Amino acid sequence: MIFSKYLFFILSFIAIYAALKVLISKKPMHSVLYLTLTFFAIGGHYILLNAQFLAVVHIIVYAGAIMVLFIYTVMLLNLNIQGEFPKSRLAKFASAIAGGILLFTLIAVFRSYDLKVLADPSLNQIGLVKNLGKILFQDYYLPFELSSILFLAAMVGAVMLGKKDIY
Amino acid sequence: MKAIIALSILAVLNMFFGVRKMKKVLLPLIFIGLIITMILNISDWGKSVHYFNEMFIADNFSIAFSSVLILIGILIFMFANIYYKGVERPLEDIYALILFAIIGGIVMASFGNLILFFVGLETLSISFYVLAGSKKFDIASNEAAMKYFLTGSFATGFLLFGIALVYGVSGSFNLEAINTYILGCNGNVPMIFIAGMLLIFIGMSFKIAAVPFHFWSPDVYTGSPTLITAFMTTAGKVASIAAFYRLITIAFISLHSELTTTLTVIAVLTIIVGNLSAVYQDNLKRMFAYSGVAQSGYLLMALIVLGPKSAGILLFFVLSYVIATITAFAVLMLIREERGTFFIPAFRGLAKNNPVEAFAMAIAMMSLAGIPPLAGFMAKYNLFVLTAEGGYTWLVVVAVIGSMISIYFYFKPILASYFSEGEPQHKIESSVNFKINILVLSILMILLGFLPQVIINLL
Numbered sequence: 001m002i003f004s005k006y007l008f009f010i011l012s013f014i015a016i017y018a019a020l021k022v023l024i025s026k027k028p029m030h031s032v033l034y035l036t037l038t039f040f041a042i043g044g045h046y047i048l049l050n051a052q053f054l055a056v057v058h059i060i061v062y063a064g065a066i067m068v069l070f071i072y073t074v075m076l077l078n079l080n081i082q083g084e085f086p087k088s089r090l091a092k093f094a095s096a097i098a099g100g101i102l103l104f105t106l107i108a109v110f111r112s113y114d115l116k117v118l119a120d121p122s123l124n125q126i127g128l129v130k131n132l133g134k135i136l137f138q139d140y141y142l143p144f145e146l147s148s149i150l151f152l153a154a155m156v157g158a159v160m161l162g163k164k165d166i167y
Numbered sequence: 168m169k170a171i172i173a174l175s176i177l178a179v180l181n182m183f184f185g186v187r188k189m190k191k192v193l194l195p196l197i198f199i200g201l202i203i204t205m206i207l208n209i210s211d212w213g214k215s216v217h218y219f220n221e222m223f224i225a226d227n228f229s230i231a232f233s234s235v236l237i238l239i240g241i242l243i244f245m246f247a248n249i250y251y252k253g254v255e256r257p258l259e260d261i262y263a264l265i266l267f268a269i270i271g272g273i274v275m276a277s278f279g280n281l282i283l284f285f286v287g288l289e290t291l292s293i294s295f296y297v298l299a300g301s302k303k304f305d306i307a308s309n310e311a312a313m314k315y316f317l318t319g320s321f322a323t324g325f326l327l328f329g330i331a332l333v334y335g336v337s338g339s340f341n342l343e344a345i346n347t348y349i350l351g352c353n354g355n356v357p358m359i360f361i362a363g364m365l366l367i368f369i370g371m372s373f374k375i376a377a378v379p380f381h382f383w384s385p386d387v388y389t390g391s392p393t394l395i396t397a398f399m400t401t402a403g404k405v406a407s408i409a410a411f412y413r414l415i416t417i418a419f420i421s422l423h424s425e426l427t428t429t430l431t432v433i434a435v436l437t438i439i440v441g442n443l444s445a446v447y448q449d450n451l452k453r454m455f456a457y458s459g460v461a462q463s464g465y466l467l468m469a470l471i472v473l474g475p476k477s478a479g480i481l482l483f484f485v486l487s488y489v490i491a492t493i494t495a496f497a498v499l500m501l502i503r504e505e506r507g508t509f510f511i512p513a514f515r516g517l518a519k520n521n522p523v524e525a526f527a528m529a530i531a532m533m534s535l536a537g538i539p540p541l542a543g544f545m546a547k548y549n550l551f552v553l554t555a556e557g558g559y560t561w562l563v564v565v566a567v568i569g570s571m572i573s574i575y576f577y578f579k580p581i582l583a584s585y586f587s588e589g590e591p592q593h594k595i596e597s598s599v600n601f602k603i604n605i606l607v608l609s610i611l612m613i614l615l616g617f618l619p620q621v622i623i624n625l626l
Binding site for chain 1: 171175182218219220222223251254256258260261263264267268270271274280282283286287289290293294296297300301302303304336357358359361362392
């Protein structure tokens with residue numbers, strides 16, 4: 001149990017560090033690669049929570065499919081341009097203050113709440129494919145089916161934007 | 168529930184006919200489908216059916232707002248052939264996206280579970296992002312889509328984080344269960360729950376374009392194709408305010424007294440900033456964007472004082488706003504088509520050459536401004552009375568001042584079309600069908616002004 005606790009901290013550190021590097025990196029390609037690292041770290045968290053199926057799907061879909069697409073887009077369109085977007089000093093100042101206040105509030109809020117100790121995730125079997133399927137098709141059947149409409153809408157939109165007509 | 172299934176089938180059928188290049192079939196098919204959907208939707212009236220583990224609740228409130236959304240669909244498709252005049256393509260994808268957005272809106276009006284709420288919101292938003300950019304070679308439309316997408320996803324992130332926090336503390340996505348959790352806390356709700364709730368509110372305020380989060384709306388509404396702008400301002404606002412109302416009245420009702428301060432500040436800012444910014448706009452489309460922001464402020468007022476009638480008043484307000492906005496946009500589309508501009512001088516001499524269009528525009532603008540005895544006036548009157556009875560007299564004073572400011576900019580096109588001097592512009596040819604449509608809508612606005620209680624007492 002101690003081991004998984006340390007693993008949690010290591011994974012969290014990697015996830016947050018990589019997420020910060022996504023924003024800080026000057027080259028788009030570096031950002032993309034760091035984003036992949038973030039996804040892997042989050043996949044590790046899923047495994048710690050005994051949700052193997054979710055972890056595998058997460059890595060296949062995000063780290064596998066979506067990131068490869070990102071990398072191809074950056075390479076094919078030659079978007080690997082180094083540089084910063086110019087922002088006025090006022091905007092930087094304002095966003096730093098606003099973001100800082102949000103961070104401060106959230107940290108204070110999280111500290112004020114003593115999270116209940118969860119049951120050992122290795123004991124409950126909720127993340128296994130069988131249980132996940134049962135939950136999806138019983139309790140969350142309607143959102144599951146409605147997300148197909150959501151994806152259909154996204155797909156129709158992508159095809160529409162890809163066509164050459166004016167409308 | 169039946170409405171969602173019927174609309175999904177309709178959208179897929181419509182794409183099927185579109186791929187087959189049967190352009191003539193599409194619009195009639197959609198009209199028949201929407202009317203059937205409307206009948207199916209209303210057939211559940213008064214039964215209050217709960218579907219799938221309290222996921223989807225078809226109570227009277229949700230049926231009424233779903234009907235408004237379907238009505239928006241019917242009105243938008245009524246004017247679709249005018250906006251897309253001369254387009255060879257069947258346009259099945261744009262129509263399908265509009266139908267998908269309505270499905271998302273119906274889900275947002277009737278969810279009983281935060282997961283379903285999120286799926287509905289995303290269906291609505293993703294359809295909107297694409298529709299905003301549907302005029303592909305127009306740089307303003309591209310800009311609108313990009314801005315809407317970036318800011319919208321950011322706001323959705325806040326909303327999702329809020330839902331996660333609320334779930335983490337209360338242990339349930341179900342609205343009733345969340346309320347039970349709040350009651351179980353005995354007034355000692357953990358701050359982390361409040362933080363989650365406020366993050367959800369930030370997301371919702373963004374979606375209805377309330378003031379600190381309204382910066383996307385002018386650019387998006389100006390850049391999008393006009394028909395889509397009319398659709399987005401109406402459907403987006405109706406669905407989001409219905410979802411907001413459901414969240415507040417079911418899940419967070421026990422915390423409502425503590426929320427009123429936040430909501431009041433947002434409402435006051437929204438009314439003042441929206442109306443004052445609209446005064447400076449010469450571009451009518453941009454003016455509508457800002458006045459839409461102001462109207463969101465009035466809508467938020469209905470969430471501050473919750474009385475037995477507030478749902479009915481909200482419904483009536485939304486209905487009058489929808490009819491007036493779509494009528495105004497229909498005339499605007501016609502004028503833009505002919506004169507190529509959205510600016511006020513395009514209306515010069517409209518009353519002389521096109522009396523029907525000028526009349527409809529005048530009625531719509533007066534209804535939006537709240538001139539008696541039109542629908543918009545009765546909506547505002549009932550809302551203000553409700554708010555004053557709840558003890559928020561100063562809020563009513565602010566809202567009335569806002570309405571007085573709004574008269575100035577809402578009357579600009581009326582003055583230009585009826586009383587302007589100088590050379591009147593040439594006549595605009597419009598079909599008899601179009602004239603009948605906008606006349607019917609104008610008469611509806613006048614009639615609703617005389618019979619507000621019929622709608623208000625529905626809920």
